[in-house]
Amino acid sequence: xxxxxxxxxxxxxxxxxxxxxxxxxxxxxxxxxxxxxxxxxxxxxxxxxxxxxxxxxxxxxxxxxxxxxxxxxxxxxxxxxxxxxxxxxxxxxxxxxxxxxxxxxxxxxxxxxxxxxx
Numbered sequence: 001x002x003x004x005x006x007x008x009x010x011x012x013x014x015x016x017x018x019x020x021x022x023x024x025x026x027x028x029x030x031x032x033x034x035x036x037x038x039x040x041x042x043x044x045x046x047x048x049x050x051x052x053x054x055x056x057x058x059x060x061x062x063x064x065x066x067x068x069x070x071x072x073x074x075x076x077x078x079x080x081x082x083x084x085x086x087x088x089x090x091x092x093x094x095x096x097x098x099x100x101x102x103x104x105x106x107x108x109x110x111x112x113x114x115x116x117x118x
Contacts, residue, residue: 021085021087022085022087022088022090022091023058023060023062023083023084023085023087023088024082024083024084024088024091024092025057025058025082025083025084026068026080026081026082026083027053027054027057027058027080027081027083028078028079028080028081029049029050029052029053029078029079029081030049030076030077030078030079031045031046031048031049031076031077031079032075032076032077033072033075033076033077034075036077046067046079049079050065050067050079050081053079053081054081054083057083058083060085061085062083062084062085063084063085063086063088063089064082064083064084064088064089065081065082065083065084066081066082066083066084067079067080067081068080068081068082
């Protein structure tokens with residue numbers, strides 16, 4: 001009887017529990033410096049690396065891909081990508097809004113001889 005109740009409770013939780021569906025992924029990929037001989041080749045190499053990374057590294061359909069960082073280390077150019085789905089975009093907008101609201105908070109002026117720690 002206990003096993004039946006436990007199984008039933010598990011099924012109810014699994015049925016009615018919502019799952020978070022926002023996808024926010026950081027991908028690092030690289031290209032050889034030799035593919036960056038001129039602007040046209042560099043652009044083609046970067047686009048190819050981004051397309052390949054997005055196709056192979058994630059299993060969701062992205063709605064936004066942002067190039068966050070580019071660094072050259074020795075003979076390679078490293079690209080750091082931020083890949084988001086629609087829910088991930090909304091999550092990032094909400095985080096930006098929350099961060100802006102937190103930084104807009106005005107603290108009252110301290111009175112003489114008052115010590116305030118932040």
